[in-house]
Structure formats: structure tokens, C-alpha cells
Amino acid sequence: MGFFNAIRQWTETRKSKRIADFELEGTCPNCQGRGFNMLESEIMMGSFNDCTGCRGSGSFSDWAETNY
Ligand SMILES: [Zn+2]
Incomplete structure (x- = not known):
């Protein structure tokens, strides 16, 4: 059963x-x-949320700080 x-x-x-x-x-x-x-529903609502991974900066180093 090595499939999974x-x-x-x-x-x-x-x-x-x-x-x-x-x-x-x-x-x-x-x-x-x-x-x-940007979720499809949020585009419809016209609102965007800051990314929780990088806290809105969009940079990998900020993402790594919050995720490692
Ligand atoms: Zn991000």
C-alpha cells in the first residue's frame, strides 16, 4: 500500500x-x-486583504519569518 x-x-x-x-x-x-x-469573492466586493504570510510586503524574507 505505498500508493498514498x-x-x-x-x-x-x-x-x-x-x-x-x-x-x-x-x-x-x-x-x-x-x-x-485576492480571492474571487473579494474582487466582487472590491476589497483586498493584506497577505497574512508576508504581512503585506510581498517579500520572501517576511514570509519566511512568519512561516518558519
Ligand atoms: Zn504575501
Whole structure:
């Protein structure tokens, strides 16, 4: 029954690779460096929230501080 383990491993590898990519670019993985999270419902409401990962700065170092 290694199927689920294989999927989990694949997901973890993808996840860490993605975060490494953001680290290279220096942008927050949560908001892709925009500094806010834009959900479809929030666009409709015309309001944006500051990104909780980087506290609105959009930089990877701020995201790393709050997430490690
Ligand atoms: Zn962010």
C-alpha cells in the first residue's frame, strides 16, 4: 500500500520545490509577491486583504519569518 505514500511524497517534493522557487525570486509564496490575497469573492466586493504570510510586503524574507 505505498500508493498514498507516493502521492504524499510527490506533493511534498512539489511543495518544497515551489517554495525554493519563490525563495530564488524573493517573493512571498502566499501572494506571489503582490502583498495581498485576492480571492474571487473579494474582487466582487472590491476589497483586498493584506497577505497574512508576508504581512503585506510581498517579500520572501517576511514570509519566511512568519512561516518558519
Ligand atoms: Zn504575501
